[in-house]
Amino acid sequence: MPKIVDKAAMREAILQAALLVFQAKGYHAARMSDVATEAGLAKGTLYLYFASKEEMTAALxxxxxxxxxxxFMPEQPAESLDEFIEGLRTALSFGEEEARSIPVFFEVFGPSFTTDAFSQQVxxxxxxxxxxxxxxxSHLQTKGALxxxxxxxxxxxxxxAMLDGLVLHRGLFGVPTERYVAMVDSALLLFRAGLSPAHD
Known part of the structure; x- marks a missing residue:
């Protein structure tokens, strides 16, 4: 009886192996054969799932x-400006471990920014x-809250763009937690003040 392969699980295992290889060797130095070895697969099997390193990177x-x-994308619209702002504050709450993962993104994906496909994806x-x-x-504006x-x-x-900047500062520049929280509070306070319908 032929072995049944969970293709989704295999694909995910390959992507995790690729991430480890990219981190260890660097994107440009990493080869498909390195990923196959890390995943415990024959190189030919790897190509059944991904045609190239670029395709793996796009999937990652x-x-x-x-x-x-x-x-970062709330499913339900906030019913007040304060509720919307608090949702942003929660999304921006990055712990130390999460912050350390941000530079890894650029180590792995940084070289891909030179490709049109990846730039368009971002x-x-x-x-x-x-x-x-x-x-x-817009929903808040129709309610008179904006x-x-x-x-x-x-x-x-x-x-x-503003949220992206805050997250990058947290991860890339090693901003300490206390300072980062103060930065988020200040940015959201400024944003909140500018949205108030009191300015109409």
Whole structure:
């Protein structure tokens, strides 16, 4: 009886092996054969799942951004500006271990930014995040909780960029927890003050 292979589980195992290899050897130095060895597979078997290193990298990035989407994109619209801001604060709560994983992203995916496909993938993620925030802000505007002078769509994209900057500072520059929390509080306070309908 032929062995039944869980293709989804095998694909995930290969991606985890690729991540380990990319971290250990660097993206450019890593070879498909290195990934096959790490995964305990024949090289030919590896090619049944991924045609190239670039394809593996794109799949890794897709999984990474899927996790970020779950964290930063609220499913239900907030019913108040304060509720929306608190949701952002929760999403930005990165512990020490999570912060240390941020530089790893750039070690593994950094070289891929030179490819159009990967750059477009990252750009699409931030466009989606910005659109999500824009929709939530538009909802708040219809409820009278957001100043009418704002364009929710543009504001949502600007917010996505601001959050990205805070997270990068936390991870890439080793900002201590206490200082990072103060930075987040200050940024959200400023953002909250500018959104108030009191400015109308």
């Amino acid at each position: 990035a897709e999984g990474y951004f899927r996790e970020i989407e779950l964290r 750009s699409k993620f931030f466009e989606t995040l910005g659109e999500c925030y824009g929709e939530h802000l 100043s009418k002078q704002h364009n929710p769509s543009q504001l949502g994209r600007a917010l996505a």
